[in-house]
Amino acid sequence: MSQSREIDKERGMTAATPPANPRDLLETFENQYPGRDYVIEIVCPEFTSVCPKTGQPDFGTLTFTYTPDKKCVELKSLKYYLQSFRNQGIFYENVTNRILDDLVAVLAPRRMKLVAAFTPRGGISTSVTVVHERP
Numbered sequence: 001m002s003q004s005r006e007i008d009k010e011r012g013m014t015a016a017t018p019p020a021n022p023r024d025l026l027e028t029f030e031n032q033y034p035g036r037d038y039v040i041e042i043v044c045p046e047f048t049s050v051c052p053k054t055g056q057p058d059f060g061t062l063t064f065t066y067t068p069d070k071k072c073v074e075l076k077s078l079k080y081y082l083q084s085f086r087n088q089g090i091f092y093e094n095v096t097n098r099i100l101d102d103l104v105a106v107l108a109p110r111r112m113k114l115v116a117a118f119t120p121r122g123g124i125s126t127s128v129t130v131v132h133e134r135p
Helices: 003-010 075-083 092-107
Strands: 028-030 040-050 057-067 071-073 111-121 124-133
Touching: 040 075, 057 092, 071 075, 071 092, 092 111, 092 124
Parallel strands: none
Antiparallel strands: 028 071, 040 057, 057 111, 111 124
């Protein structure tokens, strides 16, 4: 087995065994500039999940914009985390809020915004925007 497949298996990313808690896939690293407000933007143009009503795949582009505090998200772990939704039946609004909640729980950012722009279905485009502001 290749090293990357072994790592994937350790993280619960196998076709036969989805992770019990996808949030556990998220990894972080220390923010080297916690005294400065700066913005990180991450664009994930290949997000997929499944419509719980029709069973058809949903495709979207996720754009994360956040100001870190002490931690930043590690991108490969974010990729694995997002892939965990690939076969999950979940509405646009729910998956967008769940992703934001998980990232806020792991990162505790100063602020974070997630825009989930889904491809048109039946001639209707949907975009869901959720925001976290530290109190």
